[in-house]
Amino acid sequence: xxxxxxxxxxxxxxxxxxxxxxxxxxxxxxxxxxxxxxxxxxxxxxxxxxxxxxxxxxxxxxxxxxxxxxxxxxxxxxxxxxxxxxxxxxxxxxxxxxxxxxxxxxxxxxxxxxx
Amino acid sequence: xxxxxxxxxxxxxxxxxxxxxxxxxxxxxxxxxxxxxxxxxxxxxxxxxxxxxxxxxxxxxxxxxxxxxxxxxxxxxxxxxxxxxxxxxxxxxxxxxxxxxxxxxxxxxxx
Numbered sequence: 001x002x003x004x005x006x007x008x009x010x011x012x013x014x015x016x017x018x019x020x021x022x023x024x025x026x027x028x029x030x031x032x033x034x035x036x037x038x039x040x041x042x043x044x045x046x047x048x049x050x051x052x053x054x055x056x057x058x059x060x061x062x063x064x065x066x067x068x069x070x071x072x073x074x075x076x077x078x079x080x081x082x083x084x085x086x087x088x089x090x091x092x093x094x095x096x097x098x099x100x101x102x103x104x105x106x107x108x109x110x111x112x113x114x115x
Numbered sequence: 116x117x118x119x120x121x122x123x124x125x126x127x128x129x130x131x132x133x134x135x136x137x138x139x140x141x142x143x144x145x146x147x148x149x150x151x152x153x154x155x156x157x158x159x160x161x162x163x164x165x166x167x168x169x170x171x172x173x174x175x176x177x178x179x180x181x182x183x184x185x186x187x188x189x190x191x192x193x194x195x196x197x198x199x200x201x202x203x204x205x206x207x208x209x210x211x212x213x214x215x216x217x218x219x220x221x222x223x224x225x226x
Contacts, residue, residue: 004158033213042119042216043159043204058213090158103149103161104214 002027004107006091012113013081021076021110023091031094032074033058033104034066036087043090049074081114088112117141119207121217128195129225135191136220138205142186147208150179150190153219154201162190162203195224 004025013019025032033048035058045058049068063085065077074093078085089110096102120139128134140148147166151159163172168183176193192199202219209215 035216040218042218043206044216045213048213103164105161106151106158108158 002105004091004093004105006089006107006110008110009108010111012115014115015082016080019078019081019112021078021089021091021112023074023076023107024072025074025091025093025105026072027093027095027105028071029093029095029105030071031096031102032068033092034064034074034076035090035092036060037090037109038087046076046089081112083114086112086114117207117209117215119205119215119217121203121205121220123220124218125221125223127223127225130195130197132195132224133191133193134195134222135189136203136222138188138190138207138217140186140188140205140207140215141209142184144209145183145186145207148181148183148188149206149208149214150188151204151206152201153204159204190220192222195222197224197226200224 007022030051034046035043044060046064047066049055055066091107092104094102094104122137149164150162153159163179165181170181172179178191181188200223202221204219206214206216
């Protein structure tokens with residue numbers, strides 16, 4: 001089954017404790033991205049990757065890191081989480097970048113709470 | 116800053132009613148317009164990707180139109196059913212920056 005998986009689905013942590021949210025897709029997609037969803041705001045892109053070893057900042061990259069060492073995986077790293085990073089996070093992938101109009105497949109979401 | 120507006124913010128309709136909502140986006144530098152359906156506790160699911168002015172797409176009882184010159188897209192649902200209850204997101208894809216999402220229209224269909 002074609003899918004995007006994220007782990008963990010739920011996480012409560014404390015300020016300053018490094019964490020990683022994993023994202024994996026099994027569709028051989030080149031393009032992957034991370035979004036956050038906050039009440040009253042649309043989905044906002046954090047980082048995206050056009051291919052292995054190619055990553056770029058989205059709209060709200062501050063406080064986040066990513067890596068793309070393999071095509072299928074695109075982990076999101078919070079080196080020193082803060083309460084303003086409490087949010088619902090989605091990973092997404094597509095076979096072509098958004099510019100070419102290809103649909104994105106979203107993961108199930110990770111609800112993160114930073115105390 | 117690119118802005119994508121969706122209206123209405125929320126909508127309650129009776130089962131069987133037809134309904135529509137709007138996505139407005141900048142009319143310059145257009146590349147693609149995406150519609151997603153997002154059910155509570157699930158992830159957004161793609162409905163349509165539209166790239167050409169005048170595009171019309173249909174999937175069952177749901178259809179969408181696109182006007183890139185005036186910067187809007189309509190999503191129509193014919194004969195709404197309770198399972199259509201969800202948030203409908205549109206996202207605008209300009210040619211040189213990431214997708215910009217609207218805040219969504221939350222649809223509730225009452226049986």
